[in-house]
Amino acid sequence: MQIKQGMTLGLVGESGCGKTTLSKLLLGLEPATSGRVTFDGIDITGWSAGRMRPLRSRMQLVFQNSVATFDPLFTIERIVAEPLDNNGRLSVRERRRAVIEWLSLVDLDGQVLNRYPHELSGGQQQRVGIARALASRPELLVCDEPFSSQDFMHRKTMLQLLLRLKRQLNLTYLFITHDLSLVPELCDEVSVMHRGKVLETVKGDRIAADCNHPYTRELWNAVPALNPRDRKIRF
Amino acid sequence: MHSGNTLLSVRQLSIEFDRGDRTFEAVRGISLDVKAGSIVALIGESGSGKSVTAQAVFGLLERSGRVTAGEAWLGDVDLLTRKPGELRRIRGRDMAMIFQNPASCLNPAFTIGHQMIETIVHHRRVSRREARDIALVQLEQVGLAEPERLLRRYSFQISGGMCQRVMIALALVSGARLLIADEPTTALDVTIQAQILDELDRLRRERGIGILLITHDLGVVAELADFVYVMKEGEIVESGDVYDIFEQPKHPYTRELLDSRFLYERSMEESPSSDRRGNHAARNRRFIQDLRTSKEVVNQS
Amino acid sequence: MKRKTISWRAVSLWTGGSLVALAVCVGIFAPYLTPSDPLLINLDIRLSPPSLHYPLGTDQMGRCVLSRLIMGTRTSLFYSMLALGAALSISVPLGLLAGFAGGRTDRFIMRTIDMLLAFPSLILSIAITGLLGPSLANLLLAFVLVWWAGYARIVRGIVMQIKEKDFIMAARSSGGSPTQIVLRHILPNAARPMLVLASLEIGTIMLSISGLSFLGLGSQPPTPEWGVMLNDSRPYMQTIPRLMLYPGLAIMTVTIGFNLLGEGLRKRDRIET
Numbered sequence: 044m045q046i047k048q049g050m051t052l053g054l055v056g057e058s059g060c061g062k063t064t065l066s067k068l069l070l071g072l073e074p075a076t077s078g079r080v081t082f083d084g085i086d087i088t089g090w091s092a093g094r095m096r097p098l099r100s101r102m103q104l105v106f107q108n109s110v111a112t113f114d115p116l117f118t119i120e121r122i123v124a125e126p127l128d129n130n131g132r133l134s135v136r137e138r139r140r141a142v143i144e145w146l147s148l149v150d151l152d153g154q155v156l157n158r159y160p161h162e163l164s165g166g167q168q169q170r171v172g173i174a175r176a177l178a179s180r181p182e183l184l185v186c187d188e189p190f191s192s193q194d195f196m197h198r199k200t201m202l203q204l205l206l207r208l209k210r211q212l213n214l215t216y217l218f219i220t221h222d223l224s225l226v227p228e229l230c231d232e233v234s235v236m237h238r239g240k241v242l243e244t245v246k247g248d249r250i251a252a253d254c255n256h257p258y259t260r261e262l263w264n265a266v267p268a269l270n271p272r273d274r275k276i277r278f
Numbered sequence: 279m280h281s282g283n284t285l286l287s288v289r290q291l292s293i294e295f296d297r298g299d300r301t302f303e304a305v306r307g308i309s310l311d312v313k314a315g316s317i318v319a320l321i322g323e324s325g326s327g328k329s330v331t332a333q334a335v336f337g338l339l340e341r342s343g344r345v346t347a348g349e350a351w352l353g354d355v356d357l358l359t360r361k362p363g364e365l366r367r368i369r370g371r372d373m374a375m376i377f378q379n380p381a382s383c384l385n386p387a388f389t390i391g392h393q394m395i396e397t398i399v400h401h402r403r404v405s406r407r408e409a410r411d412i413a414l415v416q417l418e419q420v421g422l423a424e425p426e427r428l429l430r431r432y433s434f435q436i437s438g439g440m441c442q443r444v445m446i447a448l449a450l451v452s453g454a455r456l457l458i459a460d461e462p463t464t465a466l467d468v469t470i471q472a473q474i475l476d477e478l479d480r481l482r483r484e485r486g487i488g489i490l491l492i493t494h495d496l497g498v499v500a501e502l503a504d505f506v507y508v509m510k511e512g513e514i515v516e517s518g519d520v521y522d523i524f525e526q527p528k529h530p531y532t533r534e535l536l537d538s539r540f541l542y543e544r545s546m547e548e549s550p551s552s553d554r555r556g557n558h559a560a561r562n563r564r565f566i567q568d569l570r571t572s573k574e575v576v577n578q579s
Numbered sequence: 580m581k582r583k584t585i586s587w588r589a590v591s592l593w594t595g596g597s598l599v600a601l602a603v604c605v606g607i608f609a610p611y612l613t614p615s616d617p618l619l620i621n622l623d624i625r626l627s628p629p630s631l632h633y634p635l636g637t638d639q640m641g642r643c644v645l646s647r648l649i650m651g652t653r654t655s656l657f658y659s660m661l662a663l664g665a666a667l668s669i670s671v672p673l674g675l676l677a678g679f680a681g682g683r684t685d686r687f688i689m690r691t692i693d694m695l696l697a698f699p700s701l702i703l704s705i706a707i708t709g710l711l712g713p714s715l716a717n718l719l720l721a722f723v724l725v726w727w728a729g730y731a732r733i734v735r736g737i738v739m740q741i742k743e744k745d746f747i748m749a750a751r752s753s754g755g756s757p758t759q760i761v762l763r764h765i766l767p768n769a770a771r772p773m774l775v776l777a778s779l780e781i782g783t784i785m786l787s788i789s790g791l792s793f794l795g796l797g798s799q800p801p802t803p804e805w806g807v808m809l810n811d812s813r814p815y816m817q818t819i820p821r822l823m824l825y826p827g828l829a830i831m832t833v834t835i836g837f838n839l840l841g842e843g844l845r846k847r848d849r850i851e852t
Contacts, residue, residue, distance in 0.1 A: 057467040058438075070752055099754045112749035114764050125763075126753040179753050194323045194494045194539040202541055221467045224497060228541040265472035265498030269539045271520045274501055 048182070051209070051216040053230035055223055055262065061239040064220045066185045069101055069217070070095075074104075100126065100179035107188040109172035113160035119146075119171055120156040126179035145174040148211075149204060163204060166197055170204075177208070184209075185217045202229065225264045226250055235259045285456050286312040286335070286373075286489040291358075293334050293512075304330045304343065307511040312456065317478065317484040319499045319520070321535070322441030322509035328492045331509075332458050335490075337365040352456060370401040370419050373456040374449030378439035378464050383435035390444055391429030394451065401452045416447040420477055432511070439470030446477060450487075456479070460492045475502050496539050500524060508532045526542070592843025598836025599778075606653040613646035617803045626819060635825055636812065640801075644822065647685040648829055650803040655833070658715060658798075659785040662722045663777060673774065674734025679742060679761055686733070695728040701787065708796045715804075717795040718788065726784070733776055737769045771844070779841035782834035789830050805830050 052069055056062050067073040069080060079088045081097060090098075106112045113122050123142045133141065143153045147168040160168060169190070176184060188204070190198040202225070209216060218230060226233050230247035235256065242256045251263055268274050292327060293305040305327040312318045320328045332341050335350045350357040352372055357365065369375075377383055377493060385393060391413065398409035410429070417425035420443045433441055442462060449457060459478065463471040479502060481487045499506060499520065506523040508516045508531065516529040527533045605612060614634065621641035629636045635644040677688040695703075707721035742748065742765065750760050778801045792806030800807055805826040812822030 057469060093756075096754050096756065101753055104749070106745060106749065106750050108745065111745040114746045114750070116767050125750065125755070129754045129756070129759060130516070157375075174747070175753065186616065195496055196323055196535060197539060199538040206541070223468060225541065262469060265468040267471070267475070267501040269500055270501045271503075271524050274388055 049213060050231040051088050051218060051229060051247075053226050053233035054217060054219045055221060055226065055233060056236035057221055057262075060236045062221075062237075063187055064219065065236070066187055066219055069185065070099065070104060092250065101181055102183040102185065103176035103179055103181035105169075105173055105184060105186040109168045109207060110160050110165075110255055112172060113168070118157050118159060119163070121198070122160065122171060123175050123178055125177065134212060141178070142174075145178050146171075148177065148208065149174045154251050165193075166201070169201060173205070173208070177212070183215045183217065187219045188221070219222070222266070223250070223263055224269070235262065283314055284311050285314045285352065286490065287349075287351040288331070289349045289351070290348045291331065291350060292332065293330055293339070294346050295330075295340075295342055296342040303346075304512055305334070307347070308507075308509070308512075308514045309492075310457055310507050310514065310517070312490050313486040313505075314455065314488045315482050316504045317489045317502050318429070318505045319491045319493060319503035320505065320507045320509055321493060321496070321499055323494060325537075326509045327512040328509050329460055330344070332375070332460050332490065332492050336373065336458055336466075337362070337369065338375075370397075370452050372452075372454055373458065374452065374454040375458040375460065376442065376445045376449055376462050378461040380445045380465075381438060383445055384441060386434050388432070388434055389429065390431055390433065390436070394429070394444070394448055397448055398451050402486055412451060413447070416451050417444070417494050420444075420447045421473070422448070424445070430446060436471070438466050439473060442466065442470075442474055443477065446474075446481070450485075454487070456488050456490070458490045461494070462491070462499060464493070464495065471498070478502060496536065508535065588843055589790050590843075591839045592810065595836050595839025595841070595843050600831060600845075602652055602656060602833045604706070605649055606656040609653040611648050613643070615643040615646050617642060617650040618644040618801055619643075620801075626822075630767070633744065636821065638808075638822060642801075644808075644825055647808060648805070648825055649801040651808060651829065652833075653803045654715075654798060654802060655785050655789060655803045655806075655830075658719060659781050659788055662719050662726070662784055662788070663781050665719070665723040666726040666730055667773075667777065669723070670731035671734055673727075674731040675761060675769075676739055676763065677731070678735040678738025679757065679765060684736060685735070689735070690818065692728040692732050696732070698725075700725045700729070701790075704787070704791065705756060705794070705796060707781065708791065713796045713799065715798040718791055722788070730734050730776070730780070734769065734773060737772050738765055739834075740767050741768050775841050775844045777841075780835050782837035782841075785837075786830060786834055790828075 054062050054065070064073060078084055081087065082102065086230065087095065087098060087099075113227065117125075120139065120142050123145055124133075124138050127138060127141060128164075128193075139156070142156065146153065146155065151167060151170050151174065155163060155171070160171070184205075190201050193201075205216070206229075208214060218278065223233075226247045228251060232244055233247050233250055234244040235242045237258050242258055245252065245253045245259070250259070254263065256259055284334045288308065290307045290309055291305055292303065292307050295302045295304050308327075308331065310318065310320065320331065330343065331338070334343075334345050337357060337360075339345070345358050348358065352368065355368065357368065360368065364387070378450065384390065394413040394416075395406055395409040398404065398412050399406060402409070403410070404412070413429060414425045417428060422428055422443050428436070428440070428444070433444075436444070437493070444472045446457075457478075462478070463474050466474065475498065478489060478491075482489055491498070493499060503520045506518060506520050506531065507514050510531050516523065516527065516532045523532060524536065527536055614632070619642060621637070623641060624633075624637050625639055625641040627633060627637045627641070633643050633645065635648070638644055638647070667801060673688055677685040681838050703725045704718070704721040707724060708718050709719065709829060712716040750764055755763070766793055789804070789806030789809065793810045795810065798804040798807050800811060808826040809830075810821055812819070812826075815822050
């Protein structure tokens with residue numbers, strides 16, 4: 044599997060097929076038993092946590108349940124500033140300015156700075172999660188089922204935000220999801236995973252036409268129609 | 279299929295919640311009908327009051343919430359005026375509900391069989407042996423293979439999709455005519471979701487069960503619903519046949535909601551097949567003809 | 580339902596809190612509160628009933644019982660806290676280390692703790708005090724040596740629980756070093772449950788110190804200490820039960836106070852996280 048710079052790769056499959064494990068493996072949060080992981084041409088397979096640390100800022104995770112990834116004792120300012128604090132000291136004012144900048148990038152204003160994560164709405168929490176990920180100035184953003192159980196309207200806003208950020212910051216995305224319905228619009232390429240194996244990788248907008256594997260087809264057929272005229276046959 | 283008689287009729291329902299010292303009107307005078315053998319979708323964003331409506335009808339409102347006005351007729355019974363005890367009997371007998379997280383609705387301390395048999399014995403007043411047979415039949419009817427083995431398992435040993443099927447089977451052992459499904463597939467994988475949707479569709483066709491489907495997933499609505507109510511901030515802003523709603527939405531909010539299916543803006547006249555979704559639509563175009571014929575078949579029945 | 584739980588929690592928290600606060604104040608200002616010298620022996624008025632001058636009467640040596648109780652608060656509280664503090668200063672770092680590092684470090688620390696915990700703690704403290712000679716200082720030492728193990732084990736449990744939380748993974752993926760993660764995330768988040776446990780524990784410690792003093796292993800007469808007072812009044816249990824009643828009540832009140840406080844904090848903790 045390969046992700047080229049500036050592209051969006053979708054990784055789809057049912058729950059339990061190893062998508063999340065794969066993403067952790069990429070980020071060096073879990074060891075590989077065999078095979079190789081390279082990032083920007085560097086082989087990072089089996090790197091120790093200490094060696095990975097400088098590289099880690101270049102790839103970041105956006106989590107599914109963002110509120111669980113915030114330390115409940117931290118204010119929003121401290122949460123977003125954490126990656127900054129890890130790499131050297133900033134003055135209080137510089138730090139605050141940087142945090143406000145990252146927050147404004149995800150359409151949040153400075154009012155949330157001194158709030159605690161549980162005081163924010165779900166949408167705001169997710170924005171904070173993205174802001175924190177961005178604060179380490181990553182090149183690769185791994186989004187693990189980012190908005191799968193959300194309203195269509197909310198999901199749309201968030202995905203549009205991510206697409207805008209991608210253009211603004213020249214990011215590369217790995218989207219992990221079990222929902223294929225957005226693949227054609229969102230992903231340049233999509234890899235289909237089943238039982239821990241990547242079955243095939245096809246162009247996102249050609250998924251229905253070009254897929255060879257029956258499993259891909261099965262997945263694609265399971266996606267609900269978006270219009271009642273396109274209802275699938277059942278009977 | 280729209281000719282069934284009205285099963286559930288909600289009239290001018292209003293619900294209030296206590297939030298600290300203020301009250302907050304979650305639902306304001308909504309009315310809706312569910313006919314036997316039809317699937318009625320209540321859609322809207324989270325916080326629009328759709329789940330609260332379902333809870334009120336089912337008699338499961340939280341304590342801080344109360345119905346301030348309205349009626350909910352199930353046959354000739356106004357559910358909102360019944361005492362908790364009576365309501366419990368009606369819940370077991372005439373209506374059932376399934377939820378987003380099926381696994382958390384089953385008790386992990388008991389086997390599936392134990393829970394099903396308890397429920398059946400309670401509602402049908404039959405012996406345990408008979409109850410077991412009924413359970414086996416029900417599980418088979420919701421498409422679960424090897425029901426014998428399943429009865430001996432615990433909820434944490436089976437998948438989410440299986441859990442949801444068990445919940446549907448449990449909901450049906452009582453012979454309910456009305457099924458309220460609150461985001462029944464939101465927590466499931468697409469492949470499993472498709473199977474559960476099939477299952478719900480079959481129930482309505484084969485058993486004439488009326489289903490009130492609460493969801494935010496427009497795909498589920500497009501696949502399954504006959505009639506749609508669009509809810510926003512506690513009010514129903516638009517209602518109509520699913521085809522009308524998807525093809526000629528009148529209210530701007532409905533239009534906005536439908537637009538949110540796609541990331542890129544497009545006008546409503548343009549069919550979703552015109553650009554990147556081309557292949558999806560091409561595949562489906564084949565089906566449309568078949569669909570129409572099959573619809574006719576159903577209409578006749 | 581919800582409202583009820585909150586009020587219960589508040590009752591528990593405030594009752595416990597005020598009892599503890601009262602005890603602490605009495606302990607701090609003890610010398611100013613005593614109506615007469617707690618150590619002054621006056622055999623002429625031994626075992627006299629309550630009077631204006633001796634509100635709770637006098638003991639077998641003619642000392643003012645109220646004054647001794649008040650001074651005893653100081654001894655009991657102060658030494659329990661000292662013991663707790665010392666035990667914490669061993670157990671918290673070791674528990675953090677074991678819980679966070681895992682692997683061999685964890686196994687080594689845990690086996691040591693298991694070994695210590697294999698002995699019944701009370702017997703072990705008695706044995707150590709017996710070996711070192713009965714005195715309050717030795718008793719405290721014995722206590723710390725025995726108590727840290729159980730506490731470290733609990734700290735380890737708390738740490739391991741927090742370590743699994745998603746925000747720790749988030750902190751790791753944003754490039755935090757292990758030390759940063761422990762100091763910034765784990766310790767502050769563990770602090771509250773540890774505090775709750777400590778406040779539950781201190782009641783037990785106080786009870787045990789009084790208990791061991793009662794057995795003659797801790798503070799020695801004439802030090803005003805509740806356990807010692809209990810022991811001293813033992814011969815008069817049948818004739819003048821109030822002599823045992825007062826220190827007994829004092830121990831009970833403060834223990835209950837700490838338990839309520841801990842309970843109140845625990846419930847609050849659960850609701851907030």
